[in-house]
Amino acid sequence: MVNTVNTTSDGLDEARVRYTVVDAATNAIIDQGDIGSAGHDYYMGSIAVNSSGQVVVGFNRSGLNAADGKIAFMAHTFSTDATGHLISTSSDIMLKESLVDDYHNGSLFGQAASGRQRWGDYSQVSIDPTDDSQFYLIGEFAREYNNPASGHPGGTGGSRWGTWVAMIDVSPVxxxxxxxxxxxxxxxxxxxxxxxxxxxxxxxx
Incomplete structure (x- = not known):
């Protein structure tokens, strides 16, 4: 399973996606670890595991500055060893970078953020029913603002998010x-x- 946690281990208050492997017979925790890097928040994780013990985790990541502050939909892949521990088989994979470097839920373009700035609760990883080496991922990204400058004449200026679907094939090379x-x-x-x-x-x- 995966869930979002806050960590201060690197001296910063940042979010991480934590994976946990549980023994189905005893409910004991076999393995646990965090997906994340300094300077970024990782959140809205989802996970799927195939019959070979290959694991794909999807999540959103955001940064603290204009260079990498865009919310991005990303993934990370793992394999499972004989003891049930996860072994990373990739770095963070960029699936879709947002089109804008901020997202103000309910706020208009150019105005200060108001109220609760909540990112939508949408993330999913699923396995192709005919080929379990193919994982389908569904996540979110921040779209262009709904205003004339972004190609929407007569738009209200509000921020928008979009849904992105990607596929990762974990077949051995x-x-x-x-x-x-x-x-x-x-x-x-x-x-x-x-x-x-x-x-x-x-x-x-």
């Missing part, structure tokens, strides 16, 4: 030696086919 064997095999097939064709026409190989 063949080793270089496997690719080499594949190419050699294809080459041999080509040579045999040419010899058969030449033998059929009576021409030299």
């Amino acid at each position: 063949p080793e270089p030696s496997s690719w080499a064997m594949l190419f050699v095999g294809l080459g041999m097939v080509g040579v045999l086919a040419r010899r058969r064709r030449n033998a059929a026409t009576g021409s030299p190989c």
Whole structure:
């Protein structure tokens, strides 16, 4: 499972997405860890696990300055070892970066944020029912403001969010030696086919 937690371990008050692996028989915690990095808040996590123990976690991330302050929809992948511990198999994967560097829920463009600035509770990871190496992720991003400058004549100037759907394929990538064997095999097939064709026409190989 995943949930959002606040941490001060790096001296900053920041949000992290925490994953927890629980023994189904004893309810004991097998493994636990946080997804996050200094200078960012991580939140709205969702998770799915396939039959091979491969794990994909989706989440939102936001920063503290204009350079990386845009809310982004991201993911992180893991594998599961024999003891039930998660092993990271990727860095944070950017799926969709917001179109604006802020989001003021209920506030108009150029005005100070008012009231509770809550990001929508939408995040999901699910597995393709016909291929469990493919994970589908649904998350949010901040859209352009609803105003003429953003291409919306007559717009009220309010902020908007959008929904983004992505797919991550966790199929193992063949080793270089496997690719080499594949190419050699294809080459041999080509040579045999040419010899058969030449033998059929009576021409030299």
